[in-house]
Amino acid sequence: MNVILLGPPGAGKGTQAQRLVEKYGIVQLSTGDILRGAVASGSALGKQAKEVMEAGQLMPDDLMIRIISDRIDQPDCANGFILDGFPRTVPQADALDTLLSQKGLRLDHVIELKVDDAALVARIRGRASEESAAGKARADDNAETLKKRLAVYHEQTAPILPYYRRKGVLKAVDGMADIAGVARQIDALVGGGEN
Ligand code: AMP
Numbered sequence: 001m002n003v004i005l006l007g008p009p010g011a012g013k014g015t016q017a018q019r020l021v022e023k024y025g026i027v028q029l030s031t032g033d034i035l036r037g038a039v040a041s042g043s044a045l046g047k048q049a050k051e052v053m054e055a056g057q058l059m060p061d062d063l064m065i066r067i068i069s070d071r072i073d074q075p076d077c078a079n080g081f082i083l084d085g086f087p088r089t090v091p092q093a094d095a096l097d098t099l100l101s102q103k104g105l106r107l108d109h110v111i112e113l114k115v116d117d118a119a120l121v122a123r124i125r126g127r128a129s130e131e132s133a134a135g136k137a138r139a140d141d142n143a144e145t146l147k148k149r150l151a152v153y154h155e156q157t158a159p160i161l162p163y164y165r166r167k168g169v170l171k172a173v174d175g176m177a178d179i180a181g182v183a184r185q186i187d188a189l190v191g192g193g194e195n
Pocket of ligand 1: 009033053056057084092
């Protein structure tokens with residue numbers, strides 16, 4: 001099963017992706033996590049990613065497409081994957097279509113987590129303070145960057161929604177529900193509602 005989770009930063013994509021990993025034995029491909037790993041390793045990619053992430057901007061499409069294509073080729077993706085944070089632009093969505101068909105793969109579900117911006121600001125503030133209390137602050141989670149990330153989401157990522165709607169594969173869940181409630185809605189969509 002190959003799934004895309006869409007929604008603005010802080011919508012809960014990562015949390016829901018992790019649950020799908022446990023439930024369906026598929027892997028979570030988070031481009032944000034991949035980039036944070038690169039930042040931690042101090043690689044050239046990491047240096048570029050650090051600047052871009054701190055500015056709340058997006059990394060170049062061609063780079064991200066190459067990263068995700070290589071990642072999908074890894075053996076652990078054979079059972080399926082959840083894309084979390086990719087695609088983030090219409091060119092990335094287009095390229096994903098092409099690369100999946102070249103690999104003989106298809107998308108089973110594209111799921112939008114619907115939330116409102118004000119709730120996101122509150123949620124991300126909460127997450128940032130929890131994480132900094134636990135000593136693992138996400139540098140891209142401060143309120144200033146969040147505003148930029150939300151603006152970038154509306155400008156560059158939200159146009160993906162009509163793209164998938166036109167293809168007839170887009171489904172939406174109410175991301176304002178609690179974690180278990182969102183999980184139930186997702187399970188009902190992907191056909192795993194029995195549990
Ligand atoms: P995330 O954890 O998905 O919110 O990603 C954190 C940051 O990594 C984003 O704000 C972007 O700067 C960068 N990033 C993650 N995924 C992508 C992508 N698919 N395309 C471009 N930039 C990305």
